[in-house]
Amino acid sequence: MSNFALLFCFAFSTLSSSCTVLKKRNDKPIIGVLAQEVDSPQPQKASYIAASYVKFLESAGARVVPVMINQTLEEYKTLFNSINGILYPGGDASIVSSGYANTARIFYKLAIEANLRGDYFPVWGTCLGFEELTYLTSGKQLLSQTNTSGVALPLVFTNASRESKLFKGFPAEVLDALASEPITENSHELSLTLESYNSNADLRKFYNVLTLNSDGKTEFVSTMEAYGFPIYGTQWHPEKNAFEWTRPYIPHSPSAVKTTFFMADFMVNEARKNFHKFEDEEVEKRALIYNYNPAYTGNKSAFEQIYYF
Numbered sequence: 001m002s003n004f005a006l007l008f009c010f011a012f013s014t015l016s017s018s019c020t021v022l023k024k025r026n027d028k029p030i031i032g033v034l035a036q037e038v039d040s041p042q043p044q045k046a047s048y049i050a051a052s053y054v055k056f057l058e059s060a061g062a063r064v065v066p067v068m069i070n071q072t073l074e075e076y077k078t079l080f081n082s083i084n085g086i087l088y089p090g091g092d093a094s095i096v097s098s099g100y101a102n103t104a105r106i107f108y109k110l111a112i113e114a115n116l117r118g119d120y121f122p123v124w125g126t127c128l129g130f131e132e133l134t135y136l137t138s139g140k141q142l143l144s145q146t147n148t149s150g151v152a153l154p155l156v157f158t159n160a161s162r163e164s165k166l167f168k169g170f171p172a173e174v175l176d177a178l179a180s181e182p183i184t185e186n187s188h189e190l191s192l193t194l195e196s197y198n199s200n201a202d203l204r205k206f207y208n209v210l211t212l213n214s215d216g217k218t219e220f221v222s223t224m225e226a227y228g229f230p231i232y233g234t235q236w237h238p239e240k241n242a243f244e245w246t247r248p249y250i251p252h253s254p255s256a257v258k259t260t261f262f263m264a265d266f267m268v269n270e271a272r273k274n275f276h277k278f279e280d281e282e283v284e285k286r287a288l289i290y291n292y293n294p295a296y297t298g299n300k301s302a303f304e305q306i307y308y309f
Contacts, residue, residue, distance in 0.1 A: 029271035030284070031057050032067040032079065032086040034107075034129075035309055036093040036100035044308060047099070051294040051305035053089045053126070056239035060264035062271060064289040068309060069099030073106065080110045082278040082287070085122040085230075085271035088129025090187065090237060095132045096141065104129075108136045115229050122230035122270035127188055130224075130233035134192050138202045143190035147215040152182040152251045153236070155211040155222060164210050166225050166232055170262050177255035184222070184236035184259070185250050186213070187302070191220035191235060207233075230270050238263035246298050 033054060035047040047069050054064045065083055067076075086107050093100035107123070114121045125133040131143055155178045161167050167175065177183060194212060197203050211223035213235075222235045240250050242260040278284035285291075294305035 024275070026084060026272045026275055027061075029062045029084040029268055029274070030065055030082070030278075030288075031062045031268070031271050032065050032083045032107075033057070033289075034067045034086065034088050034100060034103055035069055036089075036091045036128075037069060037098060038308075047309045049289075049307045049309075050089060050091075050303040051307060052239045052243035052303065053087060054289055054294075054307070055243045056260065056264045057087065057268060059242070059261060060268035062268045065287045066289055066292070066307065066309060067103060067107070069103050071103070076103065076106050077110065079287075080107060080114075080121075081276050082284070084274035084276055085124070085267065086111070087267070088123070088125040088132050090127030090129060093128065095128065095135045100128075101132060101135075104132045105136055108133075111231070112229065119276075120230060120270075120273045121276075122267065122274070123232070124267050125231075125233040126239065127235060127237055130235045131188070131190060131192070133231065133233045134203060137206050138200050140200070142192060142196045142200060142203070144193045144196060144218065144220075145189060146191040146193075146218050146220055148186045148191060148213075148220075149189050150187060150247065150249050151215075152185050152249050153213050153222075154178065154180055154182050155184055156213060157211050158209055160208050161210040161223075164208065164225055165230075166210060166223070166266055169266070171258075174255065174258050174262055178259060181251075181253070181255055183241065183251045183253060183256035184213075184234075184238070185240045186222075186236050187240075188235060191215075191218070194219045194221060197221050230273075232267070234263070244302070244304055246302055246304060 033049050035049050037047050088104050095101050111121045111123050207224040209221050209224050213222040225232045238260050241256040292307050294307050297306045298304040
């Protein structure tokens, strides 16, 4: 591109999408997915990651590295500087004292420090991951019991969602479907009620509430994003619509599957803004999820496939 063209693009970047060539972008993003302990550990089956989270990210152009629990701080720092974002998945681990919680806390702290110094590093929390984020930000267990275990709901968008980073680029048809159709699957017994959010200064200061839901009695936060950091959380499961089939309440309509894709696309595009990398190609290859084989578990589990470690 000529110098004139570069100047033209700079001057008119808001008018022409062709100017995106000027922006740095990582087209080989690698995202960590946090593992968690199994209920009854066995040799080679002490922790797991549901394969749907891996497929979720891979569907939008990312590769995945499993983030193992119970590693050293130095190992986590090295991994943090090698990957381009992290996803905290759903599950049933403690958000306070589990290996999942301890590892999430370390990466959350590293992500906050990195973003403060201009090193863009996204964090995503789904269901349990969403709940973990509320604990890490507030330092308190603020969740309340709700009747939301196994139900698909439409989202109630707040005014803040219109200009949110997360939803701003979604097609109108997908937003309309999210607001009018029960296509967000909920599998949680605990929720962050709107009352609890409003009563906690740390959460109010840090997170912008994008959507709400209700179990018929209690209104709770279902989607949020941080004000000054690329940190996002959904109490619902965007990955299940396209990749999980074991439960009748998981929606699989065209709009539901599009929701899976656009949520994944957003997270992966956030990771493309990060430029961490492994020290060399061989180290990278050894870290990738491709080194593990998922087991079929759909006949006995809520997950079709699981990676065990």
